Amino acid sequence: MSPFATLLKREWLEHRAPFFWFQAAALGLLTVVAVLALLVTGFGEVEIHIQSEGLNAPPxxxxxxxxxxxWQRYAATYRQLxxxxxxxxxxLAALFMLLGTLYDERKDRSVLFWKSLPVTDLETVLSKLVVALWIAPLILIVCVxxxxxxxxxxxxxxxxSRDLGDAWQLWWRAGIPLGAFQLLLGFLIQSLWVLPVAAYLMLISVSVPRMALLWAVAVPVGAALLEFGAFGTRTIASFVSRHIEPAALPGFGDDDRIMPVVHTVGDQLALLANPDLWLGVLIGAGFAYAAAKVRGFNNEL
Amino acid sequence: MSDISELESTSLIQARGLEKSFRDVRALDGFDLDLKPGRIVGLIGPNGSGKTTAIKTLLGLCRRNAGELTVLGRDPADGRARIMQQVAYIADTGILPRWMKVADLIDCFEGLHPSFDRARLDATLADTDVRRNAKVQALSKGMNVQLHLALILAIDARLLVLDEPTLGLDQIFRQKFYNLLVNDYANEARSILITTHEVREIEHLLTDVIFLSHGRCRLSIETAALEGRFTKLVADPAGADAARPLNPLFEQRSLQGVELIFDGVPRDQLAALGDVHTPNLAELFVAVVGGRE
Structure with missing residues (x-):
């Protein structure tokens, strides 16, 4: 196993509870709830009253x-729900992982052990980003x-059981393969889109002596207020607001969002042509590099 | 030039005038070190003397403010990862990740160290109570150190840096630790740099000793040269009075009389005034450093 693969494994071992077991538990819970719902509504004597204007369903x-x-609308809604x-x-898992990972290793002083190994700080930071932004979403997609x-x-x-039509239609009209592909593509593009935020969280994690979450919020809020007070502009606030959006994930949010909702693969790929994405990648790379540099000398709280 | 002599001529660590400050506290103040292969060097100093800062600076774990430094031919501030292929480090408190299982930790160590020898690790761990399916946090402090040492013995490190490695361990563990170190690690191509304030514990292992106080080297000497340079005189009050003009480094009263320690005074000259001995490291440490604390 290559050193970088070993680093990924090490990150996975540390964070598999929130990234895997919590997802698996959610899958188990949803299954139980769905089966119970079926038992109650499908085979039971309960009368169903469908009152959904959105579905426009007849009685x-x-x-x-x-x-x-x-079908397309219901299928997309089903996949998204x-x-x-x-x-x-x-x-939540990614937020707390990125914000805690370089802080926790300083807190328990294990950073000295990891830094005594022949691995650069940049490799370490990158391995954490890869696990948070690429590997964890893969688990999510499988669970979904x-x-x-x-x-x-x-x-x-x-x-x-209710004789509501040809049940086989559900399987080929639900668009499960397309949905999975769009999720996979979405998370790939999303990893670039949120890179400045993710790398910023790691920079905070490696820099602050305590209360990382508070710092993570206070710094951009303070910077945005300063900018607005000094120049009357909202560049920082706008940039942060855009880059915390699930901009590349199909169907997320509503049309009142800062970023337009993407629906099709074409919508998702169009995001790659957005200069804002590449500006974010550049800033994110800068934050990741800075996090690695700070980790080089900041060992303890 | 033979391999050994070539090794001996190449310093593993060369440090000149290292300085490091934390805000207004000067932790290192012109620290020098020249560490050759095959040496076991004790860096000895009281708490707060700068031992740990010196170690961290040498390993590139913290930035120096000034001074020149090469470790295995590289500046650790830029090339720590490369250096760590041949350097191993154990800190003063357990730094192994507490959340990890021992088996996973071993796998990670193997994956990250190019020269890891699993058979050697297995052999070392076989003599301990460390269970591989246990989490590190479930191990006692002694087992924690044993595990860390076993990992380090399994790599082909040329330099082993130990920062108070036996702090908090009982006497039996300490003995085992140092036996393992001498029997399984030390050879003519490898060096050990070890810090402690328990001088007696490592006195018999050392080939060189450095006394550190307030971030400065107060004494740097081969242990073999101690006898020729330092003399402890135990004399009655009259002998002590006669010896004082020779400028003793240190003086104290004991049940045997007055004890005085001299630097560079011929032993024959002192022998006429009382009993002469070579001071042990603890006595010498107090004599050299004690007055400055």
């Missing part, structure tokens, strides 16, 4: 009468896939 619901646009809880867990498939099984049984 006697039949999926056979849905038009193609309806299933993704949301996993994304929420990932977001499982959840979507389990959800389809439950829905199929429901549709079949």
């Amino acid at each position: 006697a619901l039949s999926i056979d009468v849905w038009s193609d646009p309806e 299933v993704t949301l809880p996993f994304f929420g867990i990932y977001l 896939l499982f959840a979507q498939i389990i959800g389809l099984v439950i829905l199929s049984v429901f549709v079949w």
Whole structure:
């Protein structure tokens, strides 16, 4: 195993609880809830009243009468709804990992052990970013896939048991492969989009003596206030607001967002042509380099 | 030139005038060191004398403010990762990651160290109570040090740097630790730099000794040269009175009489005034450094 692969493994070992076990637990919980819901509504004697203006469903619901646009909209909504809880867990896990990882190693002084190994500080910082921005999302995508498939099984049984139409349609109209591809592409582009924020969190993690979260919020807020007070502009606030958005993930948020919602693969790829993304990558690379430099001499709290 | 003599001519560490300050505290104040292969050097000083800062500066773990430094031919401030391929380090408190399982830690160490020898690690760990499925935080302090030492013995490091490695360990563990060090690590191509304030504990191991006080080297000498340079005189009050004009470094009363330690005074000259001995390192340390603290 190469040294960098070993570093990735080391990061994975440290953070597998929030990145893997919490996701797996969420998958298990969703499965249990879905099965219980099926048992209650699908085979039970409960009367179902569908009152959804958005779905525009007739009282006697039949999926056979849905038009193609309806199918596309419902499928996208279904994929996104299933993704949301996993994304929420990932977001919190990544935030606390990036903010804590270089702080915790100073707190327990294990930084001295890691720095006694033939590994550069930049390799260490990069390995942490790769795990947070690339490897953890892969786990998320796998969990989402499982959840979507389990959800389809439950829905199929429901549709079949209630005689609501041809249940097989669900499987080929739900767009699971397309959704997985869009998530994968989305997270790849998203990793570039949020790089300035992720690397900034690591710079805070390696620099501050305590209260990393407070510092992480206070520094950009203070800088934005200073900028507004001095020049009357909102460049920093606007940049931060844009780059904490899930801009490359399909369907996230609403149309009132700062960044337009992406729907198609084309929308996602168009983000790569946005100069703002590459400016962020440049700033993120600067923050990552600075984090590595600071780690070089900042050993203890 | 033979391999050994070539090795001996190349310093593993060359430090000249190292300075390091933390705000208004000067931790290193012109620190010098020339460490050749095959040496076991004791860096001895009281708490706060700058030992740990010296070690961290030498290893590139903290930035120096001034001075020249090369470790294995490189400046550790720029090339720490390269240097660490041949340098091993154990700090004064447990620095192994507490959240890791021993087996995972060994795997990571193997993956990151190009010269790791697993068979050697297995052999060293076989003599300990360290369980591989235990987490590091579940190990006692003694086992923690044993594990760290086993990891280090499994790499082909040319320089081993130990910063108070036996702090908090009981006497039996200390003995085992130093036996392992001398029997399994030390040879003519490798060097050990060890800091401690427990002078007696390592006195018999050392080939060189450096006394550090307030960030400065107060004495740097081969232990073999101590006898020819320093003399301890135990005399009655009259003998002590006669010896005082020879400028003793240190003087104290004891049950045997008055003890005086001299630097560079011929032993024959002192022998006429009382009993003469070679001071042990603890006595010499107090004589050289004690007055400055």
